[in-house]
Amino acid sequence: MELQDLRNRIDDLDDQLLNVLNERMELVKKVGELKRSSQSIIYRPEREKQILDRLEKRNNGLLTRQAIDAIFFEIFAVSRNLELPERVSYLGPEGSFTHQAAEGRFGGMSEYLVLPTIHSVFESVETGRAKFGVVPIENNQEGIVIETVDFLREKNLSIVAEILLQVHFTFASQSDSLKDIKRIYSKDIAFRQCGKFISEYLEGMGIELIPVDSTSKAAKLAGQEVDSAAICSSISARLFGVPILFDNIEDSDQNRTRFLILAKDFANIKSGDDKTTIIANLPNTNRPGVLYEFLKDFNDRGINLTKIESRPMRGEAAFRAWFLVEFLGHIDDEPVKEIMHKYGTHLKWLGSYVRIS
Numbered sequence: 001m002e003l004q005d006l007r008n009r010i011d012d013l014d015d016q017l018l019n020v021l022n023e024r025m026e027l028v029k030k031v032g033e034l035k036r037s038s039q040s041i042i043y044r045p046e047r048e049k050q051i052l053d054r055l056e057k058r059n060n061g062l063l064t065r066q067a068i069d070a071i072f073f074e075i076f077a078v079s080r081n082l083e084l085p086e087r088v089s090y091l092g093p094e095g096s097f098t099h100q101a102a103e104g105r106f107g108g109m110s111e112y113l114v115l116p117t118i119h120s121v122f123e124s125v126e127t128g129r130a131k132f133g134v135v136p137i138e139n140n141q142e143g144i145v146i147e148t149v150d151f152l153r154e155k156n157l158s159i160v161a162e163i164l165l166q167v168h169f170t171f172a173s174q175s176d177s178l179k180d181i182k183r184i185y186s187k188d189i190a191f192r193q194c195g196k197f198i199s200e201y202l203e204g205m206g207i208e209l210i211p212v213d214s215t216s217k218a219a220k221l222a223g224q225e226v227d228s229a230a231i232c233s234s235i236s237a238r239l240f241g242v243p244i245l246f247d248n249i250e251d252s253d254q255n256r257t258r259f260l261i262l263a264k265d266f267a268n269i270k271s272g273d274d275k276t277t278i279i280a281n282l283p284n285t286n287r288p289g290v291l292y293e294f295l296k297d298f299n300d301r302g303i304n305l306t307k308i309e310s311r312p313m314r315g316e317a318a319f320r321a322w323f324l325v326e327f328l329g330h331i332d333d334e335p336v337k338e339i340m341h342k343y344g345t346h347l348k349w350l351g352s353y354v355r356i357s
């Protein structure tokens with residue numbers, strides 16, 4: 001078939017797609033009206049998951065699950081904006097991995113509020129300046145993001161969903177020869193995560209490694225100086241127009257960051273494959289076995305714990321800790337309810353949401 005024939009057929013299909021999408025939007029609009037009249041929540045991650053799972057099962061074409069997710073997350077985001085535009089804040093700067101995570105879930109059309117600190121993201125959601133906030137919570141090579149964990153306890157926000165992002169770093173510079181590069185900008189954590197690339201390609205060349213606040217700031221600087229380079233995300237290299245010389249330069253291809261979407265007073269309906277996050281301020285009984293007994297309650301009920309992170313009780317002279325605890329299951333599951341009831345105000349429920357990781 002000739003190129004023009006193929007393109008004509010693509011045009012026909014696009015016409016059909018456009019009609020079907022418009023038809024879908026009509027239905028979404030009606031759902032929006034129903035939700036508004038019953039004051040219910042617009043964003044339903046568990047419904048979106050159900051749609052994606054169903055499509056994956058039905059799929060017999062070239063599209064991978066990842067591709068289906070990417071296309072449909074965009075459709076969902078456009079739909080939600082039609083139901084009610086909702087602003088999303090995220091930990092910036094633009095081009096950060098959190099930006100990438102937020103856009104992956106809320107699409108290119110949402111209104112974004114770029115904020116400089118994790119604290120300001122929490123605050124924007126608390127004050128209602130944004131409906132949703134996106135923050136990192138952990139990296140599987142570097143561990144927990146302490147600021148996020150501490151604000152989860154301090155503030156009164158709910159976890160709506162989690163996002164998992166595979167972290168890839170690129171080496172970007174306006175110079176096309178490594179010999180001409182005098183300095184590399186990046187975040188200290190990124191220098192660490194790309195140690196092998198740096199020692200194999202750049203050692204002994206007298207190149208200075210300069211840590212800056214964010215990888216997108218690194219990209220911005222590398223865009224202003226021809227003899228500099230940045231180790232940054234591909235999204236920020238593109239944002240600042242710095243050519244990418246090497247892609248995926250991280251030591252480990254297992255490098256993933258987990259992000260949380262936060263909102264005020266949000267509760268998901270059970271999806272059947274959920275995760276729950278709670279804060280445990282266990283009773284200060286001064287007897288052995290308090291933590292052991294708490295964990296045993298999960299074990300006895302066959303609840304799979306996925307994380308326990310210990311943090312200090314600030315403002316006390318004693319060395320006491322509180323815990324961020326995550327497990328598989330939903331707050332409406334009977335065994336989970338039992339534990340919540342047993343410990344009462346010692347536990348704070350942050351959310352039950354569709355499990356991704």
Ligand SMILES: C=C(O[C@@H]1C=C(C(=O)O)C=C[C@H]1O)C(=O)O
Pocket residue numbers: 028031032042043044045047048051075076077079080083
């Ligand atoms: C249309 C709805 O609202 C939102 C949009 C969805 C969609 O586009 O299919 C799905 C879930 C919600 O996040 C719905 O709840 O069904």
